[in-house]
Amino acid sequence: MAESSFLQLQTDVAVECHLHPVVLFEILDHFTRRNQDQKRVIGALLGSVASDGTVTLKNSFPIPQDDVSHQEFGMFFNTMHELHQKVNAREQLVGWYATGDKDEVAEDDAAIHAFFEDRTGDKSPCVCLKVDANIGDASKIGIGAFTSTNMSLPGGEGGRMLGKCFSRVKCEIKTYEAQRIGVDFITQNTIGQGGGEELGSELEKLEGAILKLIDMTETTIGHVDGVLAGKEAADTKIGRALAESVSAVPRLDMAEFEGTFSKRVQDLLMVQYLAAIAKTQVTFWHRMQGMA
Numbered sequence: 001m002a003e004s005s006f007l008q009l010q011t012d013v014a015v016e017c018h019l020h021p022v023v024l025f026e027i028l029d030h031f032t033r034r035n036q037d038q039k040r041v042i043g044a045l046l047g048s049v050a051s052d053g054t055v056t057l058k059n060s061f062p063i064p065q066d067d068v069s070h071q072e073f074g075m076f077f078n079t080m081h082e083l084h085q086k087v088n089a090r091e092q093l094v095g096w097y098a099t100g101d102k103d104e105v106a107e108d109d110a111a112i113h114a115f116f117e118d119r120t121g122d123k124s125p126c127v128c129l130k131v132d133a134n135i136g137d138a139s140k141i142g143i144g145a146f147t148s149t150n151m152s153l154p155g156g157e158g159g160r161m162l163g164k165c166f167s168r169v170k171c172e173i174k175t176y177e178a179q180r181i182g183v184d185f186i187t188q189n190t191i192g193q194g195g196g197e198e199l200g201s202e203l204e205k206l207e208g209a210i211l212k213l214i215d216m217t218e219t220t221i222g223h224v225d226g227v228l229a230g231k232e233a234a235d236t237k238i239g240r241a242l243a244e245s246v247s248a249v250p251r252l253d254m255a256e257f258e259g260t261f262s263k264r265v266q267d268l269l270m271v272q273y274l275a276a277i278a279k280t281q282v283t284f285w286h287r288m289q290g291m292a
Contacts, residue, residue, distance in 0.1 A: 015125045017145045017171040018056045023097075024131070024141065024173070030062040031099050031133040041133075042066045042098045042112065044077060046084060046091040049124045055094050056174070057129065059084070066098070066108070068115045093120050095127030102130045102144035105166045113148055113164070128166070145171035206268070 023045065030041045043062040049055050061080045065073060084091060096116045098109065105113075105128060117126040125147050132142035148164040220242065226232035252260070 015127070015147050015169045016054045017127055017129070017169060018054060018174040019129070019143065019145075019171055020056070020058050021173060021175055023057050023060050024143070026060050026062075027097055027099065027129075027131050028133055028141075031131075040066065040099045042096060044081065044093060044116065045095040045097055045127060045129060047094045048090065048092065049094060053125070055125060055127050057094065057127070059088075059091050060097060066112065068112050074115075092124070094124065095120065095129060097129040097131060099131050099133040102132045102142040105130070105146055109166075110164055113166075117148065127169070129171070143171055143173075145169050206265075 027041075027043070030043060034041050041062060043060050045057050046059040046061070047056045048058065061084060063073065063076060063080075067073060081093065093116065096112060098112070100106070109128065113126065113128055120126040128146040128148070130144045130146070145168065146166045147169050148166050151163050151165050223232060223238070224242070227234050
């Protein structure tokens with residue numbers, strides 16, 4: 001009886017991507033600085049891989065061309081990768097990015113993916129990040145992450161390789177606290193019309209944070225009152241989150257809190273005063289140098 005042939009699909013562990021906003025801004029900046037005849041841009045992704053398969057995309061660097069068969073492609077990649085390794089050896093190569101349709105992988109992408117997959121190795125997944133850089137009037141940037149698996153027919157040594165199958169993986173934007181503040185400021189301003197609001201002073205930021213905290217507190221109190229009155233359904237997740245938040249707040253009486261808050265405000269005013277004096281002295285020195 002003849003041996004039956006069947007398609008064999010190699011499956012890897014589940015992958016999840018955490019994308020830092022810095023990488024997204026670097027990709028968009030690369031796209032805006034491209035040549036006029038260049039339809040898309042590509043580059044390498046750097047980051048780390050956790051034991052559970054989570055890939056964190058922390059950094060990137062652009063590659064001038066997307067022709068992987070060109071000799072300059074590999075030379076430029078090797079040079080930039082070595083430079084980044086000297087600066088931060090903890091950031092390893094985890095994949096590559098390209099601008100275009102976030103929901104599909106083009107035929108040309110297979111060769112580029114194979115190039116980066118050979119350099120990431122078998123122990124870590126190679127992520128293909130697609131970013132829709134044509135924002136226009138869109139309120140959200142489209143991103144999609146893909147990984148590949150080998151398709152082959154059994155037989156002989158290792159079977160017969162047919163190609164690669166790309167599958168979408170979960171990709172979420174993760175931020176540090178300092179990054180989140182910057183991202184919130186950028187997203188609250190109009191994109192693409194030039195200008196936007198200026199960053200306010202430290203006191204204005206403090207006032208905005210207090211007003212936001214008051215608004216969130218009033219929303220929370222309204223939800224709790226609604227649950228107690230039977231107007232809203234109780235949610236155990238929200239209850240645990242509220243309990244953790246309340247337990248994290250130190251217990252202070254009103255007089256102690258006002259005293260601590262007043263000291264912090266005075267410290268902030270003193271820092272602003274010293275910064276203004278230093279700025280005035282520098283400006284005065286520059287003018288004196290110009291007059292000499």
